[in-house]
Amino acid sequence: MKRFASIAFVTAIALFLQGCAGWQSALDPKGPAASELAWLIWFFTGLCAAVWVLVMIALALPLMMRPRERAEPLVVDADADNRKLRVVLTAVGLTAVILVGLTLLSFFANRTLAAIGSDAALTIRVTGHQWWWEVRYEDATPSHILTTANEIHIPAGEPVRLLLTSTDVIHSFWVPSLSGKLDLIPGRMNVLDIKADKPGVYRGQCAEFCGAQHANMGTFIIAEPREKFDAWWNDQLEPAAAPMSDEAKTGENLFLKRPCVMCHKIGGTPAGGTVAPDLTHIASRQTLAAGTLTMSRGNLAAWIADPQGVKPGSHMPVVDLNGDELNAIVAYLEGLK
Amino acid sequence: MSSADITSERDLPPESEASAKGDVAPERDGPRDTGLDDASLHRWLARTWRTPPGIIGALSSVDHKVIARRYLITAFLFLCLGGLNAVVMRIQLSGPRRGLIGPDLYNQLFTMHGVTMMFLFAVPIVQATGIYLVPLMVGTRNIAFPRLNAFSYWVYVSGGLFAWVSFALSMAPDVGWFAYVPLSGPEYAPGKRADVWAQMITYTEVSSLAVAVATIVTVFKHRAPGMSLDKIPLYVWALLVTSFVVVFAMPAVMVTSTFLILDRLVGTHIFNPAEGGDALLFQHLFWFFGHPEVYIIFLPATGMVSAIIPAFARRPMFGHLGLVLSLIAVGFLSFGLWVHHMFATGLPKLGASFFTASSMMIAIPNGVQIFCWLATLWDSRPVIRTPLLFVFGFFFIFVIGGLTGVMLASVPLDLQVHDTYFVVAHFHYVLIGGSVFPLLGAAYFWFPKITGRMMSERLGRWHFWLAMVGFNAAFFPMHIVGLWGMPRRVYTYPAELGWGNINFFISAGAVLFFLSFVLFAFNLVHSALRGAPAGDNLWDAGTLEWATSSPPPSYNFARIPIVTNVEPLWAEREALPVATGLRVDVRELVVSTVAEAHPDIREKSATPSIWPLLAAIAVGGTFLYSIFTPWAIVWGAAPIAITLIGWFWPKGDPEDEE
Numbered sequence: 001m002k003r004f005a006s007i008a009f010v011t012a013i014a015l016f017l018q019g020c021a022g023w024q025s026a027l028d029p030k031g032p033a034a035s036e037l038a039w040l041i042w043f044f045t046g047l048c049a050a051v052w053v054l055v056m057i058a059l060a061l062p063l064m065m066r067p068r069e070r071a072e073p074l075v076v077d078a079d080a081d082n083r084k085l086r087v088v089l090t091a092v093g094l095t096a097v098i099l100v101g102l103t104l105l106s107f108f109a110n111r112t113l114a115a116i117g118s119d120a121a122l123t124i125r126v127t128g129h130q131w132w133w134e135v136r137y138e139d140a141t142p143s144h145i146l147t148t149a150n151e152i153h154i155p156a157g158e159p160v161r162l163l164l165t166s167t168d169v170i171h172s173f174w175v176p177s178l179s180g181k182l183d184l185i186p187g188r189m190n191v192l193d194i195k196a197d198k199p200g201v202y203r204g205q206c207a208e209f210c211g212a213q214h215a216n217m218g219t220f221i222i223a224e225p226r227e228k229f230d231a232w233w234n235d236q237l238e239p240a241a242a243p244m245s246d247e248a249k250t251g252e253n254l255f256l257k258r259p260c261v262m263c264h265k266i267g268g269t270p271a272g273g274t275v276a277p278d279l280t281h282i283a284s285r286q287t288l289a290a291g292t293l294t295m296s297r298g299n300l301a302a303w304i305a306d307p308q309g310v311k312p313g314s315h316m317p318v319v320d321l322n323g324d325e326l327n328a329i330v331a332y333l334e335g336l337k
Numbered sequence: 338m339s340s341a342d343i344t345s346e347r348d349l350p351p352e353s354e355a356s357a358k359g360d361v362a363p364e365r366d367g368p369r370d371t372g373l374d375d376a377s378l379h380r381w382l383a384r385t386w387r388t389p390p391g392i393i394g395a396l397s398s399v400d401h402k403v404i405a406r407r408y409l410i411t412a413f414l415f416l417c418l419g420g421l422n423a424v425v426m427r428i429q430l431s432g433p434r435r436g437l438i439g440p441d442l443y444n445q446l447f448t449m450h451g452v453t454m455m456f457l458f459a460v461p462i463v464q465a466t467g468i469y470l471v472p473l474m475v476g477t478r479n480i481a482f483p484r485l486n487a488f489s490y491w492v493y494v495s496g497g498l499f500a501w502v503s504f505a506l507s508m509a510p511d512v513g514w515f516a517y518v519p520l521s522g523p524e525y526a527p528g529k530r531a532d533v534w535a536q537m538i539t540y541t542e543v544s545s546l547a548v549a550v551a552t553i554v555t556v557f558k559h560r561a562p563g564m565s566l567d568k569i570p571l572y573v574w575a576l577l578v579t580s581f582v583v584v585f586a587m588p589a590v591m592v593t594s595t596f597l598i599l600d601r602l603v604g605t606h607i608f609n610p611a612e613g614g615d616a617l618l619f620q621h622l623f624w625f626f627g628h629p630e631v632y633i634i635f636l637p638a639t640g641m642v643s644a645i646i647p648a649f650a651r652r653p654m655f656g657h658l659g660l661v662l663s664l665i666a667v668g669f670l671s672f673g674l675w676v677h678h679m680f681a682t683g684l685p686k687l688g689a690s691f692f693t694a695s696s697m698m699i700a701i702p703n704g705v706q707i708f709c710w711l712a713t714l715w716d717s718r719p720v721i722r723t724p725l726l727f728v729f730g731f732f733f734i735f736v737i738g739g740l741t742g743v744m745l746a747s748v749p750l751d752l753q754v755h756d757t758y759f760v761v762a763h764f765h766y767v768l769i770g771g772s773v774f775p776l777l778g779a780a781y782f783w784f785p786k787i788t789g790r791m792m793s794e795r796l797g798r799w800h801f802w803l804a805m806v807g808f809n810a811a812f813f814p815m816h817i818v819g820l821w822g823m824p825r826r827v828y829t830y831p832a833e834l835g836w837g838n839i840n841f842f843i844s845a846g847a848v849l850f851f852l853s854f855v856l857f858a859f860n861l862v863h864s865a866l867r868g869a870p871a872g873d874n875l876w877d878a879g880t881l882e883w884a885t886s887s888p889p890p891s892y893n894f895a896r897i898p899i900v901t902n903v904e905p906l907w908a909e910r911e912a913l914p915v916a917t918g919l920r921v922d923v924r925e926l927v928v929s930t931v932a933e934a935h936p937d938i939r940e941k942s943a944t945p946s947i948w949p950l951l952a953a954i955a956v957g958g959t960f961l962y963s964i965f966t967p968w969a970i971v972w973g974a975a976p977i978a979i980t981l982i983g984w985f986w987p988k989g990d991p992e993d994e995e
Contacts (some may be wrong), residue, residue: 024822024834026753037753041820044750048740055736058711059729062719073651073879074907077716084655084712088705095704099697099743106693106747110686113749130525164683169520170616172681172756176822180752183682185617186519187610190683203834207681207756207824209513211520212440215827291831312439 024203026176031195033113033179040109044102051098113180117193120161124152128164128171128184128206131213131314132277132290137233138163146236147265149277150290153232156199156223164190169211175204175221183208196223205291212313218291239268240280240336251332254325259317266336276316283336289314301330367922370896378895381921386478386892389945397945399483400891401472404490406787408465411490412458415497417854419453422446424851427811431844433832443828444511445530449504451514452534455630456541457497459772463637464548466779467576469787471552473882473889474570476561476898478926479942481554482547484949484984489547491953496540499961503533510534513826515627516597518608518619523601532601532964535594539960542587542594549583552576559926560934561881562916564900568934570880571654574661575640578668582629582636585672590626593619603967617682624675632671634768636664638775639706642728645775645782646710648878649725650717653904656709663702670699680751689748696746703739707732722876723797727778730805734770738763741816756826759819765812777804777857784861785875789887790868796860803853810846814839879904884913897927900934948984955980 029035127134137146154160164173166184173192174181182192196202206217224232243249255261256270263276271279282288286295289311293299302309305326307316321329370378388398398404426446429437438446472480480486503509510530512521521531556577560569569577597619599605606612608619647654654660676684676692710732719725741763745751754760777800784792818839823830830836874883883906885894896915902908916936919925924942929935959973 026820026822034753037749040747040750041744041753044744044747048743052736052740055707055711056733059714059732062714062717063721073647073877074653074902074904076652080716081655084715088656088659088708088712091708092701092705096701099700102743102747103694103697106749107690109747109749110690114686169525170517174756174822174824176753180749181681181755182752185682187616188683203822205822205824209517209520209756209826211525212444214824215440215829218831313441 023201024176024205028177030200030202031178031197032116033194034177036109036112037180040105043105047098047102116195117159117161117191120159120193122155122158123161123163124154125163125165126152126173126184128166128168128173128210129275130168130211131206131217131311133173133217133219134277144233144237146233147278148236148281149285150218150287151220151222151285153222153224153229154194154196155226155229156196158226159193159195162192162194164192170208171206171210171217172208173204173219174207175202175219177202178204178221181207194221196221199223199225199228201286203291213311216290216292216311216314218287220286220291222286235284236281240266243332244335245331247328248332248335251328251330254321254329255332258321258329259319260329279333279336281336283334289316297330297334300333301326304329367920369917370919370921371917373921375895378921379890382892382895383890385922385924386890388891393947394945396950397487397947399479399487399943399945399949401468401480401483401486402787402889402891402893404483404486405465405469408461408468408490408493411494411497412462412465413858415453415457416462417858418501419450419458420851420854422450422453424847426450427844427847429828430830431841433830433834433837433840435829438828440828441511442507444513444826445504445507445509447826448510448513448516448534449500452500452510452537454768455514455634456538457493457500459634459768460541460545460630461493462776463579463634463772464545464552466641466776466783467552467579467637468548470783470882471555471573471576472559473786473885473893474573474880475556475559475564476881476884476894476900477555477559478893478897479924480551481559482551482943484943484946485547486551487946488949488953489544489551491950492540492547492956493544495953495957496537496544496960499540499957500533500537503529503537508533510537515620515623517623518597518600518616519610521597522608523604526601529964532598535598535601536960536964538590538594540957542591543956545583546587549580549587552580553584556580557931558928560900560929561897562899562927562929562934562936564929564934566932566934567658568900568903568905570903571643571657571660571664572637572640572880574664575636575643578664579633579636582633582668582671586626586629586633589622590630593622593626596622598963602964617679620679620682621675624678625672627678628675629671631764631767632667635771636667638731638772638779639664641775641779641782642710642731644878644880645724645728645778646713647904648782648876649720649722650713651720652713652717653879653907654709655713656705657903659705660709663705666702667699670695670702674699677746677751680748681755686748693746693748697743700739700743707736707739722781723792723794723801724778724782726798726801727774727781730801731770731774731778733805734766734774734808738766738768738770742767754819756824757819758815758823758825761825762812762815762819765815769808769812774804777801780857780861782876783882784864785868785871786882786887786889788865788868789871790864791871791875792864792868793860796856796863800853800856800860803856804850807846807848807850807853811843811850812846814843814846818843874906879907881905946984948980952977952980952984 026041027038029038123138125136125138133150135148135152139145164182164184165188166186171184172181173184178194178196179192182190200223202221204219204221206214243252261271261273263273265272265274265278267280287293288295288299288303292311293303307314308318388394388400388403429435429443468480468486508529510516510533512526512531512534516531516534519525556573596607600607606614608614608616610616643654643660673695674692676689677696680689745763781792781797818836821836823836871887873886881898884898896917899914899916905913919939924944925939926942927936928938928940930937955976959969959977962969962973
């Protein structure tokens with residue numbers, strides 16, 4: 001039993017250390033909010049661990065000290081009980097003090113978090129859909145408003161305000177290495193301020209159960225230096241690139257004739273559907289189907305040919321295409337950088 | 338009503354004589370137990386209180402012990418089913434992108450796991466333990482409202498069958514045990530799955546409300562003479578507080594599920610924001626029930642701990658009054674915490690902060706309980722048997738769960754771990770550590786009372802260590818993988834997030850934990866058939882259930898005991914003082930006063946009847962039909978009315994006519 005326990009323990013420690021550098025981890029903070037929260041998590045954990053050890057010592061005491069066995073259960077030593085009463089009252093008092101301390105600590109942490117986004121210059125509206133994220137960059141100039149999906153580019157080192165809402169069920173926006181989560185609720189608008197200290201790619205995913213494909217509703221925050229971000233925004237405002245090859249040209253025609261056009265929008269073409277992700281610059285994204293597949297020609301083809309195999313239950317229907325048609329559409333989409 | 342003329346064979350406290358209000362009219366009187374010798378007393382009582390023979394007789398039983406045994410066995414079967422759900426889920430999650438099951442089945446599995454464990458296992462089994470033990474512990478012959486109690490069992494069984502038959506038909510709810518709208522609303526949950534959730538809630542709530550009412554009345558009015566409030570055993574206190582929590586919490590979830598059914602079936606828009614409804618209202622209503630629900634499951638378990646510890650520590654509980662007050666405090670505070678399940682919904686920050694404070698505050702009465710238990714164990718050499726081992730396991734696990742609960746109470750911290758595996762770990766530490774471990778301890782503790790046979794101590798120790806290792810291996814790493822960003826309720830995860838190895842380890846632990854229950858089931862069956870005979874009071878414990886034989890006769894006590902101490906069997910070593918004067922040819926009970934437990938009147942307890950079963954079938958059929966059409970309520974009213982009329986038809990008893 002002992003040997004088994006020690007093997008299990010060593011294995012457990014090895015497993016825990018191995019995964020620590022996660023890119024979707026609350027313990028791997030990359031922004032001021034997550035750093036504050038990571039500190040809070042470690043502080044609470046340390047304090048709770050200490051309390052737990054004390055309680056276990058108190059539990060083990062009678063087993064170690066082996067006092068004499070009691071003969072008559074109703075005969076109780078009143079002095080001993082008085083001493084115990086004092087110990088218990090002290091313990092209860094200490095508990096109360098610790099709890100008041102932790103409550104204050106969490107109030108102050110809340111204030112710190114609230115201050116992070118007070119001077120946010122950029123506002124992004126994130127709308128949850130089953131099972132993808134619609135991302136709209138707000139701007140005073142209507143022609144600068146940009147709609148994209150699933151990947152959120154932000155300028156590094158600047159606070160960004162996210163307006164969170166949903167048009168179907170409740171989702172929850174969570175990028176652990178940047179901040180805590182907040183729900184997207186139909187009929188309501190929540191505000192979450194985030195800030196990434198350094199350029200990088202931070203993964204997040206939906207944290208409120210939202211139906212069949214809740215597991216595959218990922219998102220990426222891509223923090224870039226300001227000038228790169230501005231360039232990206234300007235590129236994204238451009239209409240879709242015209243198809244270069246004949247195959248891609250065929251693909252565009254097929255896309256516009258087939259059901260694809262009912263749901264998807266491609267800027268600069270008649271395709272104007274809004275119930276599914278905007279595909280104007282789909283090939284510039286890193287992943288497909290809300291973080292389910294990496295962007296590649298093969299994955300694009302797989303996703304279009306068999307959406308229900310890749311993401312069972314998703315709202316992307318199977319469109320009847322032969323091999324050539326599929327290749328043509330993939331070639332077209334692949335050019336939409 | 339007949340007045341009390343209960344007399345004692347020993348000296349009664351003077352106040353009980355003062356409450357005697359004269360004798361009853363002789364023509365209504367039958368033989369009493371006062372002068373009878375033991376043998377003929379047993380003959381009389383056995384004939385009066387027996388469950389009738391035959392299948393109809395068995396189905397008509399109103400004996401609280403018979404009903405409780407059925408409840409316990411049924412709830413244990415549901416535990417096994419819910420555990421199997423969990424094992425299948427764990428196999429699916431044991432590696433990234435595993436294809437054992439798809440999202441459709443997985444979402445049904447985790448919903449059924451939650452629904453089964455909460456509504457078909459945890460609440461019924463803690464209430465069932467109470468149905469068995471409370472009447473014995475307060476020294477009466479049956480639970481109050483025995484037919485209502487029988488009815489509650491049949492409604493519970495039909496609700497459980499309804500849910501699991503739906504699952505077999507791939508029609509089980511797949512919206513989570515919390516079934517948030519709009520996901521469970523008419524637009525996003527077509528088909529009948531969400532209706533099954535809503536109605537199955539109704540079944541189990543009806544049944545648990547019925548048990549709660551019966552328990553409250555039993556504790557308030559049926560206590561043995563002399564068992565004043567300060568002499569009520571802690572276990573009974575725990576069940577009393579729990580029953581009140583049930584009475585105030587369950588209506589909230591019935592309203593929730595009824596509103597949902599109305600939205601889905603009748604076309605109201607209570608939860609539809611597009612029509613002026615509110616999706617968050619559902620969460621408020623649900624968690625106003627959902628948080629007390631945790632304490633409905635946990636408080637009876639603290640009662641079990643408070644029963645087991647004195648027996649093995651060989652002294653009365655230290656801080657009895659403190660424990661009672663903290664039970665009551667927890668009962669009240671449990672209604673003030675529900676918002677901590679909703680911190681991530683973006684409520685106003687000031688409001689949420691109040692709930693941080695109240696959630697932290699409930700740790701104080703719970704701390705009082707823990708410290709009193711520890712203090713009880715301090716000045717004695719505890720006798721370490723399996724029940725006490727499980728109590729130690731309870732301390733080990735539950736304290737971790739309580740402390741992670743303190744972490745979750747903090748709004749900012751909760752925003753990182755809410756809806757992740759950290760929370761899954763937390764509430765399994767609370768519910769399994771806080772409730773299942775005491776229940777297992779209680780099983781080893783009271784099994785000899787229920788069956789008259791001992792459970793195997795050797796297997797019990799193996800079971801304990803297997804359960805401890807399996808549980809911690811399965812659930813501790815979940816804290817870590819939750820902090821690494823793994824959300825709950827996902828049927829799969831990508832390999833590149835690095836959660837594969839730790840999930841494999843978790844799954845292995847889960848299998849081990851499941852095996853511990855297989856061992857436990859074997860021990861139960863084997864000991865029930867072959868166990869060594871147990872005496873009446875094998876642990877030399879102090880409460881009244883140990884005063885009668887093992888298993889107890891249908892009438893529980895040949896003569897109603899008189900209680901002189903909170904641990905009456907320790908105070909009265911030679912013979913328990915008894916009260917006499919009850920009729921033996923009809924089912925008579927002592928009804929006593931609420932505070933002092935003065936014997937007040939003699940009252941008849943209900944006789945066996947098939948009507949509760951028929952009424953439950955009518956009610957169950959109506960609920961089932963109502964997931965298809967709201968007219969079910971109209972059509973179902975007739976059979977329900979007929980069965981209730983049959984149930985309450987006057988028997989021509991003089992007592993009824995007064």
